[in-house]
Amino acid sequence: MKRLLSFLLILMLVPGMLLLSGCHGSRSLPDFVPPEQFDESRSYTVTFWAKNDTNRTQTRIYEQAIADFQALYPNITVNLRLYTDYSKIYNDVITNISTNTTPNVCITYPDHIATYLTGSGTVVPLDELFDHPDYGLGGAALRFSSPREGDVVPQFLAECAFADHHYAIPFMRSTEACYVNKTFVEAMGYTLPEILTWDFVWEVSEAAMAKDSQGNFRVNGQKVMIPFIYKSTDNMMIQMLRQKGADYSTPEGDILLFNDTTRELLHTVAEHAATGAFSTFKISSYPGNFLNAGQCLFAVDSTAGATWMGSKAPLMDISADRVVDFETAVLPIPQFDPQNPRMISQGPSICIFNKADPQEVLASWLFAQYLLTDGVQTAYAETEGYVPVTRSAQDSQAYRDYLSRCGEDDLEHYDVKIRASRLLLDHVGDTFVTPVFNGSASLRDAAGQLIENTAKSVRRKETVDDGYMDELFRDVSSLYRLGSGSTGARKDLGPLPGTAVFLLAALAAVWILLLIWWILERIRARKREKGS
Amino acid sequence: MKKTIALLLCLLLILALAAGCSGGSDKKSAGVMTYAEYVAADLDSKVVIETYVQAKQSWWEDKATVYTQDKDGAYFLYNMACSEADYAKLVPGTKIKVTGYKSEWSGEVEITDATFEIESGKYVAKALDVTKLLGTDDLIKHQNEFVAFKGMTVEPIQDADGKEAAFLYKWNGTGSEGDDLYFNVSLDGKTYNFTVESYLCDKDSDVYKAVKNLKVGDKIDLEGFLYWYEGVNPHITSVKTAK
Numbered sequence: 001m002k003r004l005l006s007f008l009l010i011l012m013l014v015p016g017m018l019l020l021s022g023c024h025g026s027r028s029l030p031d032f033v034p035p036e037q038f039d040e041s042r043s044y045t046v047t048f049w050a051k052n053d054t055n056r057t058q059t060r061i062y063e064q065a066i067a068d069f070q071a072l073y074p075n076i077t078v079n080l081r082l083y084t085d086y087s088k089i090y091n092d093v094i095t096n097i098s099t100n101t102t103p104n105v106c107i108t109y110p111d112h113i114a115t116y117l118t119g120s121g122t123v124v125p126l127d128e129l130f131d132h133p134d135y136g137l138g139g140a141a142l143r144f145s146s147p148r149e150g151d152v153v154p155q156f157l158a159e160c161a162f163a164d165h166h167y168a169i170p171f172m173r174s175t176e177a178c179y180v181n182k183t184f185v186e187a188m189g190y191t192l193p194e195i196l197t198w199d200f201v202w203e204v205s206e207a208a209m210a211k212d213s214q215g216n217f218r219v220n221g222q223k224v225m226i227p228f229i230y231k232s233t234d235n236m237m238i239q240m241l242r243q244k245g246a247d248y249s250t251p252e253g254d255i256l257l258f259n260d261t262t263r264e265l266l267h268t269v270a271e272h273a274a275t276g277a278f279s280t281f282k283i284s285s286y287p288g289n290f291l292n293a294g295q296c297l298f299a300v301d302s303t304a305g306a307t308w309m310g311s312k313a314p315l316m317d318i319s320a321d322r323v324v325d326f327e328t329a330v331l332p333i334p335q336f337d338p339q340n341p342r343m344i345s346q347g348p349s350i351c352i353f354n355k356a357d358p359q360e361v362l363a364s365w366l367f368a369q370y371l372l373t374d375g376v377q378t379a380y381a382e383t384e385g386y387v388p389v390t391r392s393a394q395d396s397q398a399y400r401d402y403l404s405r406c407g408e409d410d411l412e413h414y415d416v417k418i419r420a421s422r423l424l425l426d427h428v429g430d431t432f433v434t435p436v437f438n439g440s441a442s443l444r445d446a447a448g449q450l451i452e453n454t455a456k457s458v459r460r461k462e463t464v465d466d467g468y469m470d471e472l473f474r475d476v477s478s479l480y481r482l483g484s485g486s487t488g489a490r491k492d493l494g495p496l497p498g499t500a501v502f503l504l505a506a507l508a509a510v511w512i513l514l515l516i517w518w519i520l521e522r523i524r525a526r527k528r529e530k531g532s
Numbered sequence: 533m534k535k536t537i538a539l540l541l542c543l544l545l546i547l548a549l550a551a552g553c554s555g556g557s558d559k560k561s562a563g564v565m566t567y568a569e570y571v572a573a574d575l576d577s578k579v580v581i582e583t584y585v586q587a588k589q590s591w592w593e594d595k596a597t598v599y600t601q602d603k604d605g606a607y608f609l610y611n612m613a614c615s616e617a618d619y620a621k622l623v624p625g626t627k628i629k630v631t632g633y634k635s636e637w638s639g640e641v642e643i644t645d646a647t648f649e650i651e652s653g654k655y656v657a658k659a660l661d662v663t664k665l666l667g668t669d670d671l672i673k674h675q676n677e678f679v680a681f682k683g684m685t686v687e688p689i690q691d692a693d694g695k696e697a698a699f700l701y702k703w704n705g706t707g708s709e710g711d712d713l714y715f716n717v718s719l720d721g722k723t724y725n726f727t728v729e730s731y732l733c734d735k736d737s738d739v740y741k742a743v744k745n746l747k748v749g750d751k752i753d754l755e756g757f758l759y760w761y762e763g764v765n766p767h768i769t770s771v772k773t774a775k
Contacts (some may be wrong), residue, residue, distance in 0.1 A: 054706045056692035082708075285638035289762060318762050456645070459576040460633060 028120035029100070029354045032361050034128050038135060044363040046078045047103040049092070051348060054084050055307075061379045069370045072143040076363045078105075086112070086348075090441075097122055102353040104364040110160055110433070111441040113167050113351050118438055124352040125165035129365050137369065147372050147390040155428060156389045160349050162436040168349040170389040171371060172380060174304040175343045175424045175431060176235055176333050179287070179416065181297045183326035184208075184219050195338035196331050198240075201228055201298050202268070205277035208297055220324070224295045228278045229287040231301040234448030235344050240265050241447075242432055243336040248447070253437035255482045257447055258473040263466070266454045270464040273455035282452050283459070289317050294324030300333055303385030303420035304347065310416040330419040332427060345431035347386065378402070382412065385420025387428075394425070439482070446480040558582065558602045561651075564629065567604035579634045579643060583607050584655040585626040586678055587757065587769065590731040591619040597731075598622060599676065599757045599767075600630075601657045606676035608759070610635075612646040627653030640760040641675060659755045667722050671764060679758045679766070683774045684717035686750040689725075698746040710735045713743045717752070726754065729767040742771040 048066070052058035059082060066078040081103070083089045090112045096102045097119040108116075116123050130149050134141035138148035149157070152170065160168035178196055185192055190204050205227035208219045217225035230236045237257075241248050244265075247256035272278040281287060287299030288308040299309065308315045310328035335341045350371060352364045370376065377393035380386065382402055388394050403422065407415035424431070434440065453472055458464050476482075560566055564582050565573065573579055583600040590597045596614035600607045609630060614622070622628070632646025659680035665671040666681070688696035691705025699715040701707030713728040733739045746752070753775060756768035 052706070054702055054704060056704065056706050059706060084702075283635075283637075285762075289638065322762075456576075456633075460578070461576075 029122070029356060031121055032124045032354050032358055034132055034135075035358050035362055036134075038141070038362050038366070039359050040073075040075055042075065042359065044076045044360050046076055046105060046360075046364050046367050047081065048078050048367065049081050049083065049089055049103040049106045051083050051086055051089060051107045055383055057383045058380060061376065061383065064379075065371060065376045066367075068375075069144075069367055072370075073363075073366060076367065078367055090115075104353055104355065104360065105368050106351055106353065107171060107348045108168065108351050109346075109441075110162060110168060110349060110436045111444060113349075114162065114436045114438050114440055116351070116353075117163065117167065121354050123167050124354050124361055124365075125167060126160075126169065126352065126365075127166050129362075130166065135362060135366060135369075142366070142369070144370055144373055146369050147392055151391050152372065153389055153391060153394075153428065155345070155431065159345060159433045168351040169368060169372065171348045171350050172304075172377075172386040173345055173347040173389055173424065174302050174384070174386050174420075175345060175427070176232070176239070176300055177303050177306070177385070177420050177423050178331045178333050179291055179299045179301065179306075179309040180329040180331060181291060181294065181326045182329040184294070184297055188219060192329055192331070193338070194331070195341055196298075196334040197338055198268075198334040198336060201334045202272055202277070204297060205272060206275060209275055209277050219297070220294045222293075222295060224290075224293075226276065226279045226284055226290055226296055228272070228298045229280065229284060229290055229296050229300070230278075230451075231281045231287050231299075231305070232448065233280050233282070233451040234444045235346075236300070237262070237265065237447040237451055238434055238444070239333060239342065239344055240336070243342045249435050249437075249440070249443055251435040251437070253435070253439060255439075255443060255477075257443060257450075257482075258477060262450065263469050266450055266469060266472075267464070269451055270454050270458045274458040278455065280452060280455055283455060286317065288313070291328075292316060292324070293318055293322045294326060298334075302346070303424055306330070306385035306417040306420035307383075307414060309420075310414075312410045312414070313416065314411050314414055328416050330416055330423055332423060332430075341427065341430045343427060343431055345428075345433050374398075381421065385417050385424070387421055387424045442480040443482060446476050446482055449476050449479070558604060558655075561629070567602060570607070570634070571605065573634050575634055575636050575641075577634055578631070580629070580631045581607055581643070582627065582629050582651065582653075584653070584657075585622045585624055585628060586657055587624065587732060588619070588622055589729065589767075591616060596622065599678075599732075600628070601655075601677055603655065603657075606657075606674070606678070606758070608640065608642040608676040608757075609646055609648075610637075610642045610644050612643070612648060614648070618650075621650060625654040625656045627651045627655070638761050639763065662758070663719065666719055666724060666764075671758070672760070674758050675760055677758050679756065681717070681719075681754045681766075684719055684724075684752055684754060686746050686748050686752060687716040687718045687723050688748050689714060689716045696748075698748050698750075699743050713740065715743055715746060717754070724764065726756070726766050726768050727759075729759075732757075732767055733769055739768060739770055743768070746771070 050062055062080055066080060070076060070078060086109060089108060093102055093106060093116060113123055130137050132139055138146050156170040156173050160166050160170060180192060182192055185204055188207055193200060208225060208227040210218045212218050216222060219225060238248060241261060244261055246261035247259050249256055287296060287301050290296035291299040291309060292311055292313060307313060311323050311325050332341055333343055350368045352361060352368055355361050372390055374393045374396050377388035377390055378396055378399045381388045393399060403418060405413045406418040407413060450472060454464060560582055564580050570579055570581055583602045585598055586601050587599040594613060594615055595611040596619050597611060598609040600609055628648045629651050630643060630646050630648045632643040635642055635644040657678045659678050660674060661682060662671060662674055662679045663682045686698055689700055690696055691700055699713050701711045701713060703714050710730060712730045714725060716723050716725055728740055728743050751774035753772050754768050755770040756766045759765050759767045
């Protein structure tokens, strides 16, 4: 009887095991448990996927950081793979999750991590590692001076916490700035305020559309003028909504983007896109190209793109003969309430992918943490309008000296770049991030798509009215698979698949057989007791 | 006399057939613009054209970017709605009817938000020699066409560190194998920047390998599509030693 039962058990369990192991084409990894000690008798290879901005100096800083780290930990080899686009990293990671071939350490956005987390145990929660007495932040056994947890700017660190854990550490932070052709704006008779308002930007932009009798724009004497160009329209919509205190999403992932305030904002966008006073990167091109050619007054782009902005910018995509000389003002993005400015906090973060070997994960963590050391932080921040994410790097003599030399030259100390960094340093308390959940990356895309579609439609002489908005909301919601009230993550998942039903039925059958066997054994035992 | 007339008529017929097969203007279907009408159309207006696939750049998430041309001019189709199965059908020469919007991005006039249907017909353009038009205002009239440049000289190009090379990976040399290649060529003392677009011609293509073997001072003939980005930025598809 026992043999029969064992056979039945195996028969039931084997298909179940097969089903589990074959699930989604990948093996789920065990939860990472931090080792007490780092085993330095072994060698480790850590793959690091990073982003640079086609900036040679950034590449060198990564390479130097790796060389310095490897000198401290000769048993760890770090292999660098560079990308120039966050979305490409995201796509590659998604592809590699299914085959358990993710990198060890990866530069990424929290929105992307939320998607990575749909793979079981894919991304390592870092909370226990933060607190590790020997290898945590400021840990006793580290061979470098690591920042303590409180030393990482709390707001930046908080941006990496979602789903009850820290799944990343911040690497660099930036925000958006409005790069203004101050010379032209003042020539039009306007005085730039310290904080731009949306009304001011729209008013000046419309005024700049005036032409002379030859059909040239009066402000620049050229045939081309797009007074206001926004690079990232997703940020534009998100920040406008936040400034107005309007809904976007809940932390739990309820989609609230498609509301009346959004509708009102899109009507404003339509009004100014129709006159040609407003356009976007996707429709026209990089704001910096138009700004530097004297064909744009207000160019909104990341502070991390500051080296492309201004007539003396070290990086330029247009030929020298097209560059117009002007003074560049670097201001916060336009606001609805200038007394209470709100702007997005963005920039790369670092996550660690789980592996079967906890020691390999610990090696990854050591390298990730090394990227927070003062030398790496200040060096990388100085390549663009970034800001270091640790207090110690921000307060370091080297960084203070760098900031104080604003405008000394048009390369390392290019004034627009340093003023862009200062903008964020002065407004850290005014920054915000949007909630992170599975689907938040799609919601962000949808926010931008609303503006892009509206601007394109009015340029194409389509009627943009409430009916248009209803249809736009439906189309964009459908395109990005956003339910009207919640994300796909929370929707009804429908009936169980057949394989799952079979597995559950098999398990139930096994338990029933075990119960029958136990009852039979008990009956036999009693009979034996009575017989004796 | 009759024989002469008959001979002349035959000759005219042959010439007319030849013109219909390899030259002259395209006859367009009803409701379809001629190239001249397309050129005259306002930016952001709806356009309907018939054209022939010359090369494909990329396909991603049901969107295709394609270089096309008819006998009168070229049309660059950016992110046109296209299934993967249909993309496979877009071989060089394929005739398609495209409905979209005329747009301009950084100086490149293109058709966006387009849909298409395959029609019967075939045309593969021969490269038009535009060497003499380099540096002139007339060059842009051939935007997106399949063109040739003859007798160009390879010039040094500087990377982000100021180092000179015959070509760079990415515009400033920060890229690596598989990325776009950038190189300079000159004619009559003027230097132009050309590109091997890696989606159009990847690292395994002949042109990619040929550009990697260039040396400053080499005399070369080139072919490619007359793309525009803040000025002329040809996407080169062939590089050979100058004849």
